[in-house]
Amino acid sequence: MTAGAVEIRRATPADLEPIMAIETAAFVNDAWSPESMAHELADSSCFYLVAVEQAAGEAGAVVAYSGLRAPIGSPDSDIQTITVAPEYRRRGIARDLVRRMLDEAAARGARETFLEVRVDNPGAQTLYESFGFEGIAVRPRYYMPDGVDALVMRASLPAPSAALSTSEDL
Template sequence: MSLPDGLRLRRAHPQDLDDVMWLEHASFPTDAWSASQMSGELYSPHGYYVVVETTDDGAPTIVGYAGLSSLAGNPVADVQTIAVAADQRGRGIGRVLFTELLDEARRRGVHEVFLEVRADNPVAQAMYTAFGFERIAVRPRYYQPDGVDAWVMRAELSPATSRPGPIGQETLDEHR
């Protein structure tokens, strides 16, 4: 799956914090992470965060981001977050971000991925189900302050292929 013209996927950097936080608050107005939490994720050696940004007008604008956490050598990973700007939804950006997280999990030797999703978010639930995730539990009133339940979802991953993902290939191309 590829991105629409004018967009590119890249690894997130700590310098992206302000733009990511703007999108975090726009996407999750009642339960957004704090800047401190997000900064910790971007700096974590266990995290893998990616962004999608515009490329067709002067200064790039981040229109989506996603993050994965997995400890070295652990066969389990957690999808921490994923968000796409409201005016960019329905263009396949979320699928590209999610595919990249799962590809990175495979590259890390992960066999099982977990995530939580709001019970009132059927669009995200449908995307995760299309990727092979199944609901395994419900966490009552998990999302605060509005008290929405979280669905805990899980998927088993097939082994990694030998080729790098789009970001890995980008890095290889830069060093040729």
């Protein structure tokens, strides 16, 4: 399935390097370590996707990624990260990734999904609100070393449907 000129697919350990390139460029002061990201990609409780630019005759570059922690059967899930390279923003990629994260969480049996978002990122907050997320708490100085607060958001999920795509489809 495509979103404009990108294809969304399941992330693999081979995607670590391009994911980290976007991560360190986007989050200069508080990027995840390569070791932490590698652990996430290998963890069966996690579901990571990448958006890959589609260019004729080329393998394509990773331009966005997202991650979900959702142990199968757990009533709770957590969107760990969604990051889109700056030149690919405003193309609906983040919206597609959020939708797929929520679909996967529901397919795994989660009834609620949580996330943290910087309080100084109203664009992301608006995106999440459009999916039914509501602010439920603030974590003071969560994003370090900048000391920016995190808004904790929660969304209720519908019961899983047999029609939902699951990780096996990606």
